[in-house]
Amino acid sequence: MSELLTVRDLRLEFYTRRGMYKVLNGVNLSLRKGEVLGLAGESGSGKSTLGLTIMGLVADNAKIVGGDVIFAEHGNLITNAVWPDGKYVAKRGRKIIKRLNSQLLHIRGKEMTMVFQDSMTSLNPLLKIGYQIGEVIYYHNPRLLAERALARNRATREDMREVVMLLKTREERDLTRFLNEKGLGGLYEQINSIWQRPGMSEVKKERAILSLAGQRLSGFEKSVLEAVRDNKPVTNVPLYRGYRKRLLIREGVRKAVELLSDLSVPHPEKVVDMYPHELSGGMRQRVVIAIALANNPKLVIMDEPTSALDVTIQAQVLELVKRLKSKGSSIVFISHDLSVLAEVSDRIAIMYAGSIVELGETYDIVNEPKHPYTVALLGAVPTLTEKEIRGIEGEIPDLKNLPSGCAFHPRCPYVMDVCKKLKPDLITLGGKRQVACFLFGDSK
Amino acid sequence: METKRESELRLSFKVLFRNKSALVGTVLVLLYFIDAFVMQVYPKLFGITNPNSLVENFASPLPLPPSVLHPLGTTAYGIDLWSSILKAIRFDLAYTLAVVLSGAVIGVILGVISGFVGGALDEFLMRITDIVFSIPYLVLALAVGFVIGRTYTSMIFALALVWWPIYARYGRALTLSIKTLPYVDSARLYGMNGLKILFKHVVPNVLPPVFVQVSVDLGVIMPIFSTLSFIGFIPNANLPELGYLTTLGLNYLQSAPWAVIFPGAIITLFSLAANLMGEGLRDVFDPRRRSE
């Protein structure tokens, strides 16, 4: 199965003093490896909640009442979090969420990450950037950090000169073989990060690589790092644990500098020492993306990553998305802006009132929309050629009180009797397209 | 517009009644008020003949434990605790109300004006509140009593003096937050003059939170008041008052702990009730907590 992520009939309800909101009403979609899936919808369609629920980041007063979220080899992520029956009780909800959180510890931040809309509120205002990036590597891949530091310690300047030579001859395989022979595998990404850095002269790069050698480590530091590398269990003495963490985080901050320079952040060595409020919006967004990429996740969910930014930075972020894709990650890109989605997605899913109403290849959706809602949405997008912007009649549905049958029927210009009574399922039309509308037949 | 008001009101009641502890608190507070009222108007209803003084019984001057004759026992000089407490509630409640209401009225008025007008007046008021905040209330109360003599009236005055800055600050903060809201600016654009804005927009939004604070403060002041009386702020008082009743029992702390505990417990109960009531009211008025 080449499906990385499958969401089946996902249902979720929100409980507030004002009532119960049905936010997800049977969401069905799938994501293949290495593809960018755009998720479009107005505010209130449930797209953000969908993204969060896939990550298992369910709000305290939300209840998953049904469905599966199947991710890679991990199976259904939310098996134990679904409770369709029984009244909503806050305490029980919280318990379930707590259990879900501990179950997903190894997946989140490593194989599946998320980028939120507002980068300012995503970062802890009291901690330095370097820590916030380094921490995600510390928790998921401390061995890598240990190996990096140990490799630098073991490498000699001669080794590094050899490395520079190999780099110049562009023999990547030889370089890796050389590094592995000398037991310096941990240096690989550090070397590459320097060599690939844009805007740096070759002379400077050489010098930087040479300086990687001979990292001084005290005997104790070395023993701690070796213990991490060899995966020895951590002794429970608090001082030791604190020291170990500090060492690893320090290395994590070094890696953070590499990640940031990869994302074209200027003066990354200075940035890691700063606090979130000292950075501009564009830089913060890149920090958040760096955190999301740090462990090369299989899936990145991006919730309106461009909405809070101006157009030039938007373009940069879209570039980053394309780069992510080229590195092998799959992306769910959530946005209300169809033009952005059209630019970056392979396929687009349209969401309305908590379920997917249309799904297909980007080109097809944009040029041949089938579902009446999609048609209307595209009609509402301002373009250079069309003079008239057509809005959609009516209002978005009240999630406390969903319309019967198809949720779109009160606003649909093609509404039929059956639409008011039954909810259409997603039907597959000719291979890659799926629509949930009685205009195109029904699943029976 | 009418139906929105109605549904908001219904929501308020729903919120209030859902919070059981707040309900219990409100009921208790009402009970205290009822007792005070009865004592004022018709004390014989509870079998009390002299509501303004403590009745001694020198026949058995040592404190007795609770019994049928004395439901809460007696304290020094044979004073029956049950009836004394009933009498004392009226006084403590009255004094507490006096302190909180006067502090609130003065403080809010000053605070709102200061926040609304701004400028040098505002700065000046802030410095004064800073100074008053830096004095522990007990010390200031004692200092005031020192100057104008130590009676119950001066105690009220002293505590109100300590308390008004809190309301001034609160009123000012609320005023500032409302002053900067966009709809106030648009009101100005429409030609509404300052005073009208003050009364139509600022005041209705300041009053509910202040009201909540007053309820909570009832619970905060009564223990403080009784503490002052306990220290002996007032020489030679023979008034039924909960702090004074506690001092009576002091000499018998080890042999008759109930003499010390019961008056204090009555204060604690009221304070607890007022706090719970305040919390419930806060839930009603704070828009965020309503929709939780």
Place this chain on the structure above:
Amino acid sequence: MKLWQYIIRRLVILIPTIIGLTFIVFVLSHSGGTNLVLAEYLNPHLPASARQAEIQKLIQEFHLNQPVYIQYFYWLAAVLQGDLGYTNTPIYSGPVTHAIELFMPNTIMLSVLASIMVWLIGIPLGVWSAVRRDGVLDQSTRVGALTLYSMPVYLVAFSLVIIFGVYLRVLPFSGTANLLLVQNVSWYQGGISYPTHILIIDALLHGNYIVALSALEHLILPALSLALGSLAAFIRLLRSQMLDVLGQDFIRFVYSKGVPEKDIITIHARRNAIIVPLTNFVYLVAGLLGGVVVIESIFNIPGIGYWTTQALLNNDVGGIMGSTLIFGITLVIASLIIDILYALIDPRIRY
């Protein structure tokens, strides 16, 4: 701006506050006319003839024929030169400076111990009360905290005394030490211990662990009484802040990073939640100082609070001015320390 610049600014602002405070109290205490000052310093045994001369002399010395605000400046000048006048109370008579020297240490010890208790007990309870919301721990903590908060200070003290002192007979509840133990000790005379005047420290300095232990025992109940009243407000505040913080976006983001829950709470949430309770710590200290007055009376501890009460109840002008100054300065310093801590923890406000 740099940290030290911030500190200097705060210091500068605090000076007018102290001046304002002492001025107000000065005016209050001297508005009763010149009689109080005279009563303080006049020797009652003088015969009537010498008395008039003495009164005149005193009027000259204390500038009592000048308006109040001029008198204040003379007082201030005297203070800046180290002369705070005399105090005349049942527990002590003599120069105010000496009184402060004798009594301050005990009060400091008590307040510090109480603050530590609040911090040590309050932070874990506040944090876990929020995390295990509506659990048994949370409910009982909230009920307990609310009840303690509603109790008048003396009731807390007496309840503790009754439980631990009378029924369980575990802890002492009067004075600072077991008198029997200190009777023949050289460095303890007349109720005062030397050199630091803090019994427990002096005992440790002299290597007398038995006395030190006894001193500690005597401190527990008073400090606990002080702490319990403030604990309640502290926990409520911390809990509500913690709940606030836990609902914020960046916490959700940290969850998405796969950080274990324990670390999320202790490293991310707690740090943000503690800011507000930390600033409110100043008010807590103020409350402690107010409570100290009552506690010292109940537990017979010779401290500033006790002295203050005596001064006020005995119309002792020197004592009143002296103790007001002390209270004001203490609060001001506490406020400064809190501000510094705040700036250290939250990098945003330095700018």
